Amino acid sequence: MNNDQQLKLQSYLDDELSPRENRQVTEWLAVDSDARALLAELKNTTSALSGNELEVKLPEGRDFYFSKIQRQLEREAKVQAAPVREPVLARLWKYVLPLAGTAAAVIVFAMVLQKQISPATLAYVAGEGETSEEMSAYTYHSQADGMTVVWLADNSAATEVSSEAIEIQ
Amino acid sequence: MPTTPDYTSQADSELVKSSQKGDMRAFEELVGRHRDKIYARAFSMMRNEEEAIDLSQEAWVKAWQRLVQFQGDSSFVTWMTRIVINLCLDQLRKNKRQRAESIEAMDEDGGGVERHLPVVTVNPTEGLERGELRQRIDKALAQLSKEHRTVLILHEFEDLEYKEIAKRMGCSIGTVMSRLFYARRRMASLLQSLKKERT
Amino acid sequence: MTKQLSSFAGKFFLSILVIAFLASTVAAQAADVKLDLQLIWGTNDADSPNPQHKRIEQKFPFKWKNYFEVNRQQVSVAPKAMKAVIMSPHCSVNVSNLADGRIEVKLLGKGKKVRTEIHPLASGMLVIGGDATNDTSWFVVVKEVKP
Numbered sequence: 001m002n003n004d005q006q007l008k009l010q011s012y013l014d015d016e017l018s019p020r021e022n023r024q025v026t027e028w029l030a031v032d033s034d035a036r037a038l039l040a041e042l043k044n045t046t047s048a049l050s051g052n053e054l055e056v057k058l059p060e061g062r063d064f065y066f067s068k069i070q071r072q073l074e075r076e077a078k079v080q081a082a083p084v085r086e087p088v089l090a091r092l093w094k095y096v097l098p099l100a101g102t103a104a105a106v107i108v109f110a111m112v113l114q115k116q117i118s119p120a121t122l123a124y125v126a127g128e129g130e131t132s133e134e135m136s137a138y139t140y141h142s143q144a145d146g147m148t149v150v151w152l153a154d155n156s157a158a159t160e161v162s163s164e165a166i167e168i169q
Numbered sequence: 170m171p172t173t174p175d176y177t178s179q180a181d182s183e184l185v186k187s188s189q190k191g192d193m194r195a196f197e198e199l200v201g202r203h204r205d206k207i208y209a210r211a212f213s214m215m216r217n218e219e220e221a222i223d224l225s226q227e228a229w230v231k232a233w234q235r236l237v238q239f240q241g242d243s244s245f246v247t248w249m250t251r252i253v254i255n256l257c258l259d260q261l262r263k264n265k266r267q268r269a270e271s272i273e274a275m276d277e278d279g280g281g282v283e284r285h286l287p288v289v290t291v292n293p294t295e296g297l298e299r300g301e302l303r304q305r306i307d308k309a310l311a312q313l314s315k316e317h318r319t320v321l322i323l324h325e326f327e328d329l330e331y332k333e334i335a336k337r338m339g340c341s342i343g344t345v346m347s348r349l350f351y352a353r354r355r356m357a358s359l360l361q362s363l364k365k366e367r368t
Numbered sequence: 369m370t371k372q373l374s375s376f377a378g379k380f381f382l383s384i385l386v387i388a389f390l391a392s393t394v395a396a397q398a399a400d401v402k403l404d405l406q407l408i409w410g411t412n413d414a415d416s417p418n419p420q421h422k423r424i425e426q427k428f429p430f431k432w433k434n435y436f437e438v439n440r441q442q443v444s445v446a447p448k449a450m451k452a453v454i455m456s457p458h459c460s461v462n463v464s465n466l467a468d469g470r471i472e473v474k475l476l477g478k479g480k481k482v483r484t485e486i487h488p489l490a491s492g493m494l495v496i497g498g499d500a501t502n503d504t505s506w507f508v509v510v511k512e513v514k515p
Contacts, residue, residue: 003347007350010353011331041288042354044289044292044293044357045353045354045360048292049325050325052303054306054307055209056212058204058208059218060222062200063429065226066201069200069230073233076234130483130484132480145428146493148492150497152482152497152498218412222431
């Protein structure tokens, strides 16, 4: 059996032949036991694989995984937004930002006074974390695990700190 | 007082509509529901946990950015799977460019070795419990080259036709047929030897 | 008149209760905070090359299969005070009790500040870490030890 015949047999199994070629292969199979044996082997493999892919689970927790997706989206949004910003707008932004910040602070302060936000959670809501210049960090809170995670993303700096810090060897 | 929608009870199509309007919580629910499946496809193609996590994550990012393009012609999970497959194929191409021509790449399409493999007459998976069968299939898949494994996954697990596989992999239909034939024959042989190992 | 009196008494007792509650909250927040700190190494390897590292069974939402405790310390921090905790020769943590139900955690690597985090104790444990070489990770876990 040559290579073309073998591939034709496979196409017959996968229903990729024209009706005419299909008939030809059927006739051939009736007289060739080697062809029948090869077709049986291909069929066995296909049916064994069907619906029997091993189920693999994502090894990361749902919240952690999603927080990484969110962070990447934010990062890409920033990159896309950056060139569009006009210098005039940037200059205006300088004035708008402190005003907006002051307004937000006043609103938050008013909410604290009205006991809508407890002071204990205020810092957390406002994200009072600070990272060294060499690395960036992202924070997420998992209610289910009762855990706040701050993951330092700058690999080069984090690696340096970690390997030095742990001294595994 | 506005109430938060109960995302967990919503169908994918509803969540997609909300996500298309920018509702990140609805999108989070979609990620939660399908993250394992998308990761599993990336892992089956890359066989590397780290790469699979990164690529599946990237697929979700791309999905969010292109959600407006999703018209509902297929199910959301099928659409997502296509995205992750394309990303994996791109990555495999990049990896291939980075490595030197390997022996597997030289003999993969020529139709040399597989023609001489003896036909496996007894079904090597007959009588196996499903869990055991899945384990063996996975073990055998891991032993195939990336090119052969990819073509087998796309054909057997994703039900893509030769033409579609050729388009996605950037090769001819003949190459797809040849790779698929080799992959199947090799799988039969690997499954048989795994059976022999056990008995 | 009786109605007015009972209304006044009701408000009075309610005020007392509120004051008592606030006082107890303030007292609780002004007390020493006892903290448990762990330096953990996350890896897919079955064993740690350092036999002194203790395997821990706690689950974290990360991808690594095994976690080893490199060091563990417990400290008590007085209100408005700070304690420096050395977790390894190059990794230390400065924890301050802000006396309002929050702590400030400053992580230092080789003496340089890496991250400062203000953390409300009521929200559970705090994990600060990052990826490390050879597909591993490290992190510091800070949690309150409740009496």
